[in-house]
Amino acid sequence: MLNWIDGRPEELLSIKDRGLAYGDGLFETVAVTAGAPVLLERHLSRLAQSCARMKIPLDQHLLRTELLAFCAALGEGVAKLIITRGDGLRGYAPPATALPRRILQGFATPAYAPENAGQGVRLFACATPLAEQPLLAGMKHLNRLEQVLARAEWDDPSYAEGLMRDVSGRVVEAVYSNIFMIKNGQLLTPNLSRCGVAGVMRAELLDQAARLSIPCAVTDISLSELLGADEVFVCNSVYGVWPVLELLDSRWLAGPMTRKLQTIARDLLDS
Amino acid sequence: MLNWIDGRPEELLSIKDRGLAYGDGLFETVAVTAGAPVLLERHLSRLAQSCARMKIPLDQHLLRTELLAFCAALGEGVAKLIITRGDGLRGYAPPATALPRRILQGFATPAYAPENAGQGVRLFACATPLAEQPLLAGMKHLNRLEQVLARAEWDDPSYAEGLMRDVSGRVVEAVYSNIFMIKNGQLLTPNLSRCGVAGVMRAELLDQAARLSIPCAVTDISLSELLGADEVFVCNSVYGVWPVLELLDSRWLAGPMTRKLQTIARDLLDS
Numbered sequence: 001m002l003n004w005i006d007g008r009p010e011e012l013l014s015i016k017d018r019g020l021a022y023g024d025g026l027f028e029t030v031a032v033t034a035g036a037p038v039l040l041e042r043h044l045s046r047l048a049q050s051c052a053r054m055k056i057p058l059d060q061h062l063l064r065t066e067l068l069a070f071c072a073a074l075g076e077g078v079a080k081l082i083i084t085r086g087d088g089l090r091g092y093a094p095p096a097t098a099l100p101r102r103i104l105q106g107f108a109t110p111a112y113a114p115e116n117a118g119q120g121v122r123l124f125a126c127a128t129p130l131a132e133q134p135l136l137a138g139m140k141h142l143n144r145l146e147q148v149l150a151r152a153e154w155d156d157p158s159y160a161e162g163l164m165r166d167v168s169g170r171v172v173e174a175v176y177s178n179i180f181m182i183k184n185g186q187l188l189t190p191n192l193s194r195c196g197v198a199g200v201m202r203a204e205l206l207d208q209a210a211r212l213s214i215p216c217a218v219t220d221i222s223l224s225e226l227l228g229a230d231e232v233f234v235c236n237s238v239y240g241v242w243p244v245l246e247l248l249d250s251r252w253l254a255g256p257m258t259r260k261l262q263t264i265a266r267d268l269l270d271s
Numbered sequence: 272m273l274n275w276i277d278g279r280p281e282e283l284l285s286i287k288d289r290g291l292a293y294g295d296g297l298f299e300t301v302a303v304t305a306g307a308p309v310l311l312e313r314h315l316s317r318l319a320q321s322c323a324r325m326k327i328p329l330d331q332h333l334l335r336t337e338l339l340a341f342c343a344a345l346g347e348g349v350a351k352l353i354i355t356r357g358d359g360l361r362g363y364a365p366p367a368t369a370l371p372r373r374i375l376q377g378f379a380t381p382a383y384a385p386e387n388a389g390q391g392v393r394l395f396a397c398a399t400p401l402a403e404q405p406l407l408a409g410m411k412h413l414n415r416l417e418q419v420l421a422r423a424e425w426d427d428p429s430y431a432e433g434l435m436r437d438v439s440g441r442v443v444e445a446v447y448s449n450i451f452m453i454k455n456g457q458l459l460t461p462n463l464s465r466c467g468v469a470g471v472m473r474a475e476l477l478d479q480a481a482r483l484s485i486p487c488a489v490t491d492i493s494l495s496e497l498l499g500a501d502e503v504f505v506c507n508s509v510y511g512v513w514p515v516l517e518l519l520d521s522r523w524l525a526g527p528m529t530r531k532l533q534t535i536a537r538d539l540l541d542s
Contacts, residue, residue: 003286005286011285011286011287012283012284012285012286013283013284013285013286013288013291014282014283014284015274015276015282015283015284015353015374015376016282016376017284017291018419019291020284020288020290020291020353020355020374020413021298021353021413021415022294022413022414022415022416022418022419023293023294023413023414023415023416024415024416024419027292029361054416054420055423078361080361082286082291082292084291085419089378090300090349090351090376090378090381091422091447092415092418092419092421092422092446092447093422093423094419094422094423103286103291105286105287105361107360107361110361128406129404129406131402131403131404131407131466132402132403132438133400133402133417133438135399135400135417135420136402136416136417136420141416142291142292142293142294142416143293143294143414143415143416144292144293144294144295144363144414145293145294145295145325145407145412145413145414146404146406146407147293147363148289148293148295148356148363148365149325149406149407150363151362151363151364151365152326152363152364152365167403167404175363176362176363195402
């Protein structure tokens, strides 16, 4: 597949890169349709905000140009963009001369089972908790060992995703998705100020729901509140929306609000 | 300088490596004296334990052979060893075919100011808290953004190290060192079961102190307890022991227990 580093075809990286040494960087996973990135502005905006928080001096204009060219070359599939702080010496202090590195990897569109989007998915209840770290919360940074541990908890393929909670037991997200619930006509999704990744599809669906005058809230959600929901779904920027069928002892059917938002996501991803 | 990947001179790495993608790996920083690694068994043992916790199937025998050969080739300096879970596809699940990768980088012995070991160092009080994650605590894994953020808090070179506390304010460690305090003849160092890196020099000094019948405790330590200590020092496997002179409003002189343990560390590093 297609791989670029700093705008040139390349798949080898210096072992001095701080992305390897410390996970000192960020990533975005971008759906590519008809040679164009889906939700481009949201991806670039999240990345710019995270770079500002991490003080990574990324050239946003260059990145945009490069990402567009990469997606045009890829055609269809998924573009994974990694931004690192660049090369470093030994030691945590960012060297004054570090130049951020832009890594782009192309992948085929994942072959998810059609039932995931159709009838829905079963969620595994992961035991691995998410630690609370407000300084890193919301960002899609490269420190992802908690997700690695959580994903390693199950190998039964009948679970398409796993639910992750924080150390206090609050619902946060799924391993590679955000989670929403619907209760009495209101759309709810966890507050991600302590931990979790603020996904671009989550942001898009919140905006679209507001536009449709669907009552929305970003709030703390307990496991029992989630289990008592009328509808539950997970979402991300690659597959869109999957209804949740089952979690622990709760069962759901894909409901009307889930289907409405799934259609919106599908239209974005198919356009 | 010397760089090896999987036993061969190489300084370029596949961008598919999970160390880059997720920080899915571990590292060790090994002092090298007269062609030999210092505290070799402790480094290998910590690494083996961490690999077991992370289910990384590392060939320990091969690694030992390789590390010894690398240190012999390096002669003097610091060997940084990174172990990653190897290449992966997109997605957190470890691929069944992943082969751990061994990366070795050689560095010159750091040119620390002689006063650090002599009169001692000033500690900056970092605001970046360490999140509590018992599943990752103690390991020297590649998810080190908290240290990157903490180290970026100061650029005044008169601070040689920075103190890190957990989200509840307990003393945990310094950015690239462990910390000890002495109070009424007892040697105390923080409990690292919630967060922090369990350094090999820390383990060595605890064992040596026990051998010398110095009363020791690994326990929770509050900031006020630390500030009220009789002596404070930081340690790691590269520089040994540095007395702490100053932290916030507290001042210390390098005391007798610090000097005793510093001599032990120096003998190990000079041998």
